Amino acid sequence: MSATATHTATKRTGDIGSVFAQFSGGTLPPHFARLKRELVPPGREEAVIASWHRLLARLHDVTAEIEAKGSDLIPEVQFAELDDIAPEVEDEVRARGMVVVRGVTDTDLGAQLRSYVRSNPVTGFPKENPQVFEVYWSPAQVGARAHSHVLKTQRWANRLFHAGDGAEVDLDTPVSYCDRARIRQPGDTSFALGPHADGGSIELWEDKGYRALYRSIFAGEWEKYDAYDAVLRDGANSNLHDAVAHCGVTRTWQGWLSLSHTGAGEGTLQVYPALREATAYILLRPFFRALLPPHVPGYLAPENWVLDLESASFPGAALGKTIELSPETHPHLRLDKCMVPMRRVRPGDYVLWHCEGVHAVESVHEGAEDSSVLYIGACPLTKRNACHLRKQRDCFERGESGPDFPAGVGEADFDGRATAADIKGAEGRRAMGLEPFDAAWGRTQGVQALRRAANEILFSRSTGTPLPG
Numbered sequence: 001m002s003a004t005a006t007h008t009a010t011k012r013t014g015d016i017g018s019v020f021a022q023f024s025g026g027t028l029p030p031h032f033a034r035l036k037r038e039l040v041p042p043g044r045e046e047a048v049i050a051s052w053h054r055l056l057a058r059l060h061d062v063t064a065e066i067e068a069k070g071s072d073l074i075p076e077v078q079f080a081e082l083d084d085i086a087p088e089v090e091d092e093v094r095a096r097g098m099v100v101v102r103g104v105t106d107t108d109l110g111a112q113l114r115s116y117v118r119s120n121p122v123t124g125f126p127k128e129n130p131q132v133f134e135v136y137w138s139p140a141q142v143g144a145r146a147h148s149h150v151l152k153t154q155r156w157a158n159r160l161f162h163a164g165d166g167a168e169v170d171l172d173t174p175v176s177y178c179d180r181a182r183i184r185q186p187g188d189t190s191f192a193l194g195p196h197a198d199g200g201s202i203e204l205w206e207d208k209g210y211r212a213l214y215r216s217i218f219a220g221e222w223e224k225y226d227a228y229d230a231v232l233r234d235g236a237n238s239n240l241h242d243a244v245a246h247c248g249v250t251r252t253w254q255g256w257l258s259l260s261h262t263g264a265g266e267g268t269l270q271v272y273p274a275l276r277e278a279t280a281y282i283l284l285r286p287f288f289r290a291l292l293p294p295h296v297p298g299y300l301a302p303e304n305w306v307l308d309l310e311s312a313s314f315p316g317a318a319l320g321k322t323i324e325l326s327p328e329t330h331p332h333l334r335l336d337k338c339m340v341p342m343r344r345v346r347p348g349d350y351v352l353w354h355c356e357g358v359h360a361v362e363s364v365h366e367g368a369e370d371s372s373v374l375y376i377g378a379c380p381l382t383k384r385n386a387c388h389l390r391k392q393r394d395c396f397e398r399g400e401s402g403p404d405f406p407a408g409v410g411e412a413d414f415d416g417r418a419t420a421a422d423i424k425g426a427e428g429r430r431a432m433g434l435e436p437f438d439a440a441w442g443r444t445q446g447v448q449a450l451r452r453a454a455n456e457i458l459f460s461r462s463t464g465t466p467l468p469g
């Protein structure tokens with residue numbers, strides 16, 4: 001039995017709620033306490049304490065800045081100017097960990113999606129009145145993923161990361177990650193996701209790849225943490241504990257393409273616009289505990305927090321779930337003040353946020369129109385992503401959800417489902433694993449070697465490369 005067939009046979013049902021502990025609960029076994037001593041061995045304690053104190057001081061300033069400026073801190077660029085973005089603007093995108101790219105598409109993908117959902121027996125979350133649909137192969141989604149402007153935006157965003165000359169990470173070649181769609185109705189309160197960070201939970205401390213990525217944070221030098229090292233990120237494993245609906249690819253940015261006019265209070269995304277600071281705090285938080293209880297004066301003061309290398313407390317972490325944050329678990333982030341709503345978007349605007357960025361979804365949709373998006377993250381070509389792409393392509397051809405997603409009813413018999421024949425452009429077909437990558441050209445020798453390897457993975461009957469999963 002092939003790896004793909006095995007995977008399909010063992011797929012579980014579920015929906016977007018399956019990955020959140022807030023919907024299903026989750027605890028951490030006590031033996032995980034050992035991770036803390038592995039990461040902060042004897043002799044490193046003082047450096048970590050000093051780093052924590054510098055981080056708390058920085059978060060104090062970050063909070064003041066976010067309170068003063070709110071959503072205006074979120075960088076925005078015009079798609080039409082994407083070839084000529086100033087370096088300081090790109091640096092700001094990196095620092096905030098997010099961007100709105102205006103005017104990426106102009107076709108009415110929203111009407112296409114709504115028609116597909118109306119015409120078929122779709123399921124989604126929540127079950128009674130779905131707002132996020134278990135739908136992957138509608139013409140709107142397949143068309144948007146292959147749209148030249150979407151792919152160009154992904155290439156630009158991928159290039160905000162870096163990879164060395166010999167690295168087998170191709171930031172010039174976007175590959176598709178086929179995710180769901182949301183049509184959130186006015187008045188909805190069910191699709192409210194609290195602050196969380198995708199891409200691993202206890203894995204952030206446990207997995208050796210993440211440990212390499214976050215080594216400066218664990219060494220007491222959080223200011224040196226580089227969130228844009230694509231090679232280290234490709235080596236991290238975000239799923240050591242059999243999570244449902246966990247992202248199994250190396251994703252640079254999460255993202256959605258807006259299908260509606262949506263602003264603050266209308267069921268939109270909320271973000272924490274200071275990437276390095278938030279990540280450093282999430283990573284260091286388990287190593288400290290408070291002496292005074294919450295809600296008493298001095299609770300947040302640095303002197304109230306002492307080193308904790310003994311307990312199995314990893315606030316917000318759970319096995320097989322995404323990491324979740326709250327004012328109780330992560331008090332210095334001041335989430336009550338610092339989760340700002342996404343800028344007002346129009347149909348065709350593409351919102352991207354860093355793969356580890358803290359985000360949430362507004363608890364209530366108080367607008368008058370539906371708040372609708374196609375979830376389209378950005379991924380570079382890597383061997384891991386090529387392996388995923390092969391399985392995802394096979395799912396596409398069968399009308400099944402992609403490898404990371406619950407089995408559900410599938411779309412094989414849905415009216416109007418898009419197929420490979422609907423994707424015309426070479427770049428869009430490559431992004432779906434339908435055509436070979438151009439191995440004769442590449443920015444570096446590592447990239448050329450990777451494209452050859454990816455073609456082998458995608459198009460050889462026997463690849464010699466075990467397909468994960």
Ligand SMILES: [Fe+2]
Nearest residue numbers: 196197198359
């Ligand atoms: Fe998320």
